[in-house]
Amino acid sequence: MRGLRTRVDSAKELLEIRERKLGEVQAGHDETVARQRQSQAHIANLEGESGDFEQRVEKLRAELNTSTTDKQYQAILAEMKSLQELRDEVETSQLAEMERLEAVTTEVTEADTQLKERTRLVQVAQEEFSTCEQAVADRMGELEQERGLAAAKVPERILKLFDEVADQTGGETLAPVIEVSKRHREYSCGSCHVQIPYYLVVDLHADGNSTIQQCPNCLRILYLETAEAGAEG
Template sequence: MSITDKLLSLYRIDQQIQGLTSRVNAARRYYETQQRQLTDLESRRNAAHTQARQIAATAANLETDVKGLDARIEELRKRMNEAQSAKEYKAVLTELNTVKADRERIETEAIESLGKVDSMNVQVAEIEAEIEQRRKVHDVAAQQLEKEQGEIASRLEELKTRRVEAARAVPAEAIAEFELLARRNDGEAMAEIVEEDRRRQEYCCGACNMTVPVELVSVLLSRAAMANCPSCRRILYLPEELRDDFDRRLAGRS
């Protein structure tokens, strides 16, 4: 087996690992989205709840003020009845009217605040209902994630063991290059050679589609050395069918 063949075994294992984990990653992303939305709803609910409590406290203060003014009005009425002169009567009446106007204004404010508290409480209840719905979706997503993780766990373990074995068979330098290219290309360290035109001996890289000189194809055919795509640097390999094809052609020629 050439180094390229050994790397290809490694690459196939990596692709299987990627395939398995991509499903779990999708489930994880979905779960995390649900979790974020739930947290958002909860903080909106808490904010609305706090606001409702603050407005309720304001309304209570206003109602206390109204009671205080009621007592004051009572007192002024008594003083009016006991007034000794028209002048005194008129002075108390003026004050009474001012206090009454204040009372009116503050009571209106209190009623408005209580109305706001009611609508805030409705809002809290609405968010609460949304949270309940979202929590159901969230819990299903969590179960799904756990299930997916459980399903691939043993297969993933097996593939990882096989990967260690496959990597052990490859020289350290080639592994280092492979890992570097994998990091650079989203796991795609290798690319197959594609035959564009047999008669004209035109070949290209299956990943970047740029031309691969026929000399590199010959190198891979003879299994003499590794070959990199001149453009994207991925490690090139000959797909099984193409190699068989070449073998048949060579056999036909001899």
């Protein structure tokens, strides 16, 4: 179970990392699209201004043809020249904005590609996480069945102790006895690594793992590795 849980935790961590990265890419994509729309709107406004200037110039050209005095003619001509200069400035701005739009459109295309790839990676991570979760759920179901069968053969007192230790240790109920120095009779708990009294080891050897001994520090139920128990016997 520990291996499955580690796999689930790793899959969840990877999913969270990829989701955060997707969020960053999405934000960058949205900002780029917003700049593209602003540029398109600016170009549309400039086109409108240029069209307005052109209409006014054409109107003045018609008035120029019907002018009756030189003074009126020169005044209309001066206004036409001024409007044409303004129109030229607008068209110059329009060309510059079109270049910016072309550049930002390229950025949008690249951002679209990145967004699709990041979305795909998140989907892959989500599938892996779901698969791991299902594997843990399936294994938990199997273990519950196995536990039910085993529990029927275990005395109530021991079963209660096992459940209490499981609650206190997050399900990591058992811990192997680790031999530190056989000569000096030094042994430790395989979970918390704290030295345990030698008499506990003696009792476990005497009963062949059938007795219940707990680590004085972490309270996990101690057991002897098969090879060690056989060698001692």
